[in-house]
């Protein structure tokens with residue numbers, strides 16, 4: 505582990521270091537976006553250098569593409585790779601079902617496309633992102649700039665009748681301009697507090713014409729690796745449990761069990 509890291513970076517590094525153990529020579533790997541994913545890209549680049557791995561890496565944002573290229577990774581497009589063996593990405597929240605909220609970094613669309621074009625998705629986080637019910641983190645929704653206020657009105661009507669606590673919707677800004685995604689779209693952040701029915705909300709949001717995609721990742725993540733400041737990691741794996749039930753102790757592993 506690099507010296508002089510803050511406890512939160514040590515946690516992100518520990519999760520990242522463990523996650524890249526799942527990468528094998530010849531794999532096509534999706535690279536997530538965000539500060540945790542950036543640690544993973546660095547860890548992956550170290551393995552590639554040390555072991556001479558041949559990989560095809562598909563980034564989920566221009567930021568990640570630039571970092572990967574700088575570090576010498578073989579960056580290709582999703583079209584070139586076709587399908588991916590594994591995607592490793594961060595998240596803003598995860599619940600006991602391994603459902604996620606993503607998009608804090610504004611890359612949710614490419615992240616969802618890449619993750620759903622992968623045989624396996626591993627999420628790397630610190631413990632603060634584990635929640636019983638999603639929604640404390642504002643839910644990002646990518647919208648087309650054309651008519652975005654009308655789209656916001658439709659979303660407000662929708663969440664007014666949904667099983668959520670809060671109803672505030674904010675346009676994400678970058679200084680005094682709206683934040684633009686890699687696809688040049690806007691992000692609306694939905695401050696919901698608690699999302700009682702993520703499946704219904706996700707389906708209904710995506711039926712609104714101006715909505716491109718929302719940050720709920722449901723039935724996509726297979727494994728969550730939680731890193732801790734002391735270097736420990738904990739693995740939560742979907743394969744070992746039946747979706748829809750509460751987690752049992754056997755579903756949480758300490759490093760080395762999987």
Ligand SMILES: O=C(CO)[C@H](O)[C@H](O)COP(=O)(O)O
Pocket residue numbers: 536537538539540541593594595596605606607608609610611612615
């Ligand atoms: O979804 C994302 C970007 O769109 C990120 O994975 C998420 O925001 C977590 O970021 P970080 O690792 O910096 O906390």
